[in-house]
Amino acid sequence: MGYDPKSCKAEEFINHEEILESLEYAQKNKGNKELIEGILDKANRAKGLTHREAAVLLECDDKELTDRMFKLAEDLKKRFYGNRIVMFAPLYLSNYCINGCVYCPYHAKNKTIARKKLTQDEIRREVIALQDMGHKRLALEAGEDPVNNPIEYILECINTIYSIKHKNGAIRRVNVNIAATTVENYRKLKEAGIGTYILFQETYNKDSYEKLHPTGPKKDYAYHTEAMDRAMEGGIDDVGLGVLYGLSTYKYELVGILMHAEHLEARFGVGPHTISVPRLRPADDIDPADFPEALSDEIFQKIVAIIRLAVPYTGMIVSTRESQKTREKVLHLGISQISGASSTSVGGYADRELGVKEEVTSAQFDVDDDRTLDEVVNWLLKMGYIPSFCTACYREGRTGDRFMSLCKSGQIANCCQPNALMTLKEYLEDYASDDTTKAGEALIEKEVKKIPRDRTREIVGERLVKIAEGERDFRF
Numbered sequence: 001m002g003y004d005p006k007s008c009k010a011e012e013f014i015n016h017e018e019i020l021e022s023l024e025y026a027q028k029n030k031g032n033k034e035l036i037e038g039i040l041d042k043a044n045r046a047k048g049l050t051h052r053e054a055a056v057l058l059e060c061d062d063k064e065l066t067d068r069m070f071k072l073a074e075d076l077k078k079r080f081y082g083n084r085i086v087m088f089a090p091l092y093l094s095n096y097c098i099n100g101c102v103y104c105p106y107h108a109k110n111k112t113i114a115r116k117k118l119t120q121d122e123i124r125r126e127v128i129a130l131q132d133m134g135h136k137r138l139a140l141e142a143g144e145d146p147v148n149n150p151i152e153y154i155l156e157c158i159n160t161i162y163s164i165k166h167k168n169g170a171i172r173r174v175n176v177n178i179a180a181t182t183v184e185n186y187r188k189l190k191e192a193g194i195g196t197y198i199l200f201q202e203t204y205n206k207d208s209y210e211k212l213h214p215t216g217p218k219k220d221y222a223y224h225t226e227a228m229d230r231a232m233e234g235g236i237d238d239v240g241l242g243v244l245y246g247l248s249t250y251k252y253e254l255v256g257i258l259m260h261a262e263h264l265e266a267r268f269g270v271g272p273h274t275i276s277v278p279r280l281r282p283a284d285d286i287d288p289a290d291f292p293e294a295l296s297d298e299i300f301q302k303i304v305a306i307i308r309l310a311v312p313y314t315g316m317i318v319s320t321r322e323s324q325k326t327r328e329k330v331l332h333l334g335i336s337q338i339s340g341a342s343s344t345s346v347g348g349y350a351d352r353e354l355g356v357k358e359e360v361t362s363a364q365f366d367v368d369d370d371r372t373l374d375e376v377v378n379w380l381l382k383m384g385y386i387p388s389f390c391t392a393c394y395r396e397g398r399t400g401d402r403f404m405s406l407c408k409s410g411q412i413a414n415c416c417q418p419n420a421l422m423t424l425k426e427y428l429e430d431y432a433s434d435d436t437t438k439a440g441e442a443l444i445e446k447e448v449k450k451i452p453r454d455r456t457r458e459i460v461g462e463r464l465v466k467i468a469e470g471e472r473d474f475r476f
């Protein structure tokens with residue numbers, strides 16, 4: 001490969017020929033047990049994998065080796081993330097959109113979807129509904145429309161969200177998933193105090209990309225692919241990647257996304273903060289059956305496991321696009337964040353509280369997990385996970401390479417585990433049902449004992465008492 005990720009642009013580096021050659025190399029080595037075992041040994045040292053090595057694992061269908069791969073993903077997940085799962089919810093600001101994405105019901109030609117844009121008052125209602133559930137971390141979502149949703153509107157919304165204090169609630173971290181934009185706008189987002197900037201590539205296959213995005217600003221493959229470079233130039237050091245599985249061939253996508261991660265690491269010294277694994281869902285005028293590349297649950301699990309091995313320090317997100325059952329199949333393989341009680345409608349949270357039924361939907365897609373946040377938290381607790389509402393890293397300045405180096409040395413766990421337990425305790429005090437409180441208290445008692453440093457364990461014990469007495473927002 002003649003491209004140097006340090007000096008070349010993302011679009012050049014993530015090139016078609018290298019992806020095809022990697023897939024060919026993987027095909028040739030399908031039965032090469034020695035090579036595959038070597039790759040698994042490397043993964044076990046938490047050194048990460050190259051996109052070629054990941055392609056080889058993806059091609060492997062030997063039962064024994066695949067079992068080992070899954071076991072290893074589980075071990076790495078435990079090593080770096082323990083049994084914590086960070087919770088968040090999406091907040092849809094506006095579904096006005098001038099793009100023509102053929103898989104998304106926001107596409108400009110869709111005349112059946114109800115177009116909505118939240119006013120600042122409506123944002124307040126949405127945020128209070130989210131706070132009343134117990135959410136502390138949001139991902140803002142919006143279509144691309146420079147007239148209806150310009151950057152000034154997004155910035156105003158962020159400002160409003162951070163300013164709302166209600167009972168014990170406060171949104172402490174706002175991540176943003178909006179269309180690719182300029183360095184200047186990324187700088188403004190950074191100044192507004194966003195956490196992660198998330199942008200899904202949708203597909204790394206340029207031909208497919210151009211067919212799937214026939215009109216609108218998003219049709220420019222290079223501009224979209226280089227968005228994260230501009231975000232980092234604009235000072236955002238936590239970025240979240242993703243492809244929408246189901247649009248194009250998954251093998252191509254996995255190699256593409258790992259090359260993107262390699263590019264960011266080489267060029268900026270820090271890889272992606274998160275990788276999301278969304279799959280295409282039915283939506284207003286979208287039928288996934290019209291797209292031939294649907295993924296089975298088995299392949300989906302394998303993708304999650306391989307991402308965990310390839311980028312052990314990158315968080316991995318699974319949304320309510322997946323059912324409870326599917327989420328159960330992938331959580332232990334490397335997922336570190338999940339959404340809960342999500343609405344993909346503009347204004348959907350306040351409407352839900354009021355029992356308003358939409359006559360014409362404004363939803364982006366149908367969710368497959370529609371449980372309440374308390375039900376999701378309860379389910380996690382009963383499987384032995386710690387639902388975490390922690391937002392401390394970014395508020396303590398642990399972002400970008402600082403976060404990554406703490407992660408690589410394993411030190412991050414000294415903060416994450418106590419923070420997870422303290423924010424779970426807040427949730428139990430303020431929002432949980434009796435059954436969830438019972439399960440949560442039992443888990444906290446068990447987990448506090450496992451905090452290795454005596455002094456930290458003591459401090460956490462003291463703070464848990466203070467939280468029960470009404471104090472909030474302790475963090476390491």
Ligand code: SAM
Nearest residue numbers: 104141142143144178179200244280281283365
């Ligand atoms: N407009 C921004 C952009 O262009 O990136 C924000 C994106 S949208 C609100 C969030 C993501 O939803 C998209 O990037 C896409 O991957 C995903 N999405 C769109 N249609 C979907 C569908 N039918 N099923 C599942 N996910 C979908």
